[in-house]
Amino acid sequence: MIKNSEFIEKLRISGLRPTKQRLKICEVLFNREKTFHFTINDLAKIISDRLSEKISLATIYNTVHAFKNKGYLKEISINSDKSYFDTNTTDHHHFFDEDNSELIDCDKDNIDPINIKKNITGKKINSIEVLIKVASDNQTQN
């Protein structure tokens, strides 16, 4: 159980005041054991299911983006119509289950370190991400 003061600290560093709505968002995002992969819509739904009152989408978008900009959340590249976010902000790779559009962390030791032998001249590498798309095996069960 993470304490409220941690949420307040994250909010403060992100330049946001600790309001009731933002603390509720923090609780959903950061008060968990495991990595949480979500879309804005997922998050909004969880909040509205768990809460009596709803938090407006604008507030959710603003807060999530502020956290992302400060590195408390990561945005994940998937070819889809919506953005995915990730509470695991370390460098890591993903499986994407195309059957249910679910993101799953890939253990660090499940892939050997990626070594880029030659980078684009004059640029620095900001991130290296592997995305492994998987789907059900049962195409034609013979």
Next chain:
Amino acid sequence: MIKNSEFIEKLRISGLRPTKQRLKICEVLFNREKTFHFTINDLAKIISDRLSEKISLATIYNTVHAFKNKGYLKEISINSDKSYFDTNTTDHHHFFDEDNSELIDCDKDNIDPINIKKNITGKKINSIEVLIKVASDNQTQN
């Protein structure tokens, strides 16, 4: 210079008749030496710049998706608001230049083959893609 008959063949296999508009799209897409990475908007702009008359967005979307479904184009995963397509349909990785939102192919021998040691149970791997985000090096020129 690729011949018209190749375009017609690609269209036929994609289940599309060779109309004037579709052949023009083919010419922009496939009559080139190098890989072409583009958004629908890029493509529409190139066509309208090069053509006297415009091709409607609906036709461009339909044709590009038909080609994608038959494997003549690939859709690339980037975290952005729009979809990127790629005329290089082989398995390959990308640099993404965040300065100008440009995709660049990564030479096959620039990265060692990715070996996934343990896959999700019951799923088969459809693709493994590496995305290397790069940006200008000159943050603070000291």
Next chain:
DNA sequence: AAACTATATTATAATTATTCTAAACTGTTG
């Protein structure tokens, strides 16, 4: 605690990418 000020929340409008629809158009066949 009341007043004051800066900031936050929210409903709603605007924007953008994409998909859908239905009417006009084209090319082919009898």
Next chain:
DNA sequence: CAACAGTTTAGAATAATTATAATATAGTTT
């Protein structure tokens, strides 16, 4: 030429996201 099947197109519909601006709240000062 008339009928038909498939195509193009403009524009409407949808969905994610961002912007706006009026109202509400939090933090500070008296």
